[in-house]
Amino acid sequence: MPKKPAGQESTLDAYDRAILRIVQRDNKTPQRTIAEQVNLSAAAVQRRIAAMEQGGVIAGNVALVDPQAVAATITALVEVQLENERAAMVDRAKALFRDTPEVQQCYYVTGGVSFVLVIVAPDMPAYERLTRRLFAENDSVRSYRTLIALDRVKAGAGIVIP
CATH class of the missing domain: 3.30.70.920 (Lrp/AsnC effector binding domain/regulation of amino acid metabolism (RAM) domain)
Structure with a gap:
C-alpha cells in the first residue's frame, strides 16, 4: 500500500475523518447510511473511500475473528x-x-x-x-x-x- 512519507501533512478533511470514524466501527456500513450521517451524497462517500484506499489511508478491510x-x-x-x-x-x-x-x-x-x-x-x-x-x-x-x-x-x- 502506498504510504505518505513521515511528517507529510495530512490532506484529510472533516468529511474524510467522519467517514473514517464510521468505517472503523463497521466497514460494512452502507455508503448511503454513511452519507446520511456525514451530510454528503452516497457517490461522494464512495469517491472519498476509494481515494482513501488508493492513498493508503485505509490500508485494508478485515474481519476481527474471535x-x-x-x-x-x-x-x-x-x-x-x-x-x-x-x-x-x-x-x-x-x-x-x-x-x-x-x-x-x-x-x-x-x-x-x-x-x-x-x-x-x-x-x-x-x-x-x-x-x-x-x-x-x-x-x-x-x-x-x-x-x-x-x-x-x-x-x-x-x-x-x-
Missing part, C-alpha cells in the same frame, strides 16, 4: 532481541515475521528489544514448534521472551481520529 471460535487458544506476546540491528538482519526478520501467518501483529521497537510480536496458535505444542522455527533455530535471534495472555480484554485496530 480466536476461541476457531480453536486458536494461545495468544502470546513475544519480545525478540536480534543479535544486532544491522539493516540486513532487521529486514530479514521483518520479512520472516510478516510472512508468518501466526504472527498477528509485529512491531519493530526501541527499548532493549528489537521486535514485539502478537502470535496466535491453536495450542502449546503448535506454539512451541513455531518458536523453535522463528527464534530458537534462528541465528539472527539473540533471545526471546514470551508472555501468554490469560484473557483477551480488548482487541481491535481502530485509530482515534481527531
Whole structure:
C-alpha cells in the first residue's frame, strides 16, 4: 500500500475523518447510511473511500475473528532481541515475521528489544514448534521472551481520529 512519507501533512478533511470514524466501527456500513450521517451524497462517500484506499489511508478491510471460535487458544506476546540491528538482519526478520501467518501483529521497537510480536496458535505444542522455527533455530535471534495472555480484554485496530 502506498504510504505518505513521515511528517507529510495530512490532506484529510472533516468529511474524510467522519467517514473514517464510521468505517472503523463497521466497514460494512452502507455508503448511503454513511452519507446520511456525514451530510454528503452516497457517490461522494464512495469517491472519498476509494481515494482513501488508493492513498493508503485505509490500508485494508478485515474481519476481527474471535480466536476461541476457531480453536486458536494461545495468544502470546513475544519480545525478540536480534543479535544486532544491522539493516540486513532487521529486514530479514521483518520479512520472516510478516510472512508468518501466526504472527498477528509485529512491531519493530526501541527499548532493549528489537521486535514485539502478537502470535496466535491453536495450542502449546503448535506454539512451541513455531518458536523453535522463528527464534530458537534462528541465528539472527539473540533471545526471546514470551508472555501468554490469560484473557483477551480488548482487541481491535481502530485509530482515534481527531
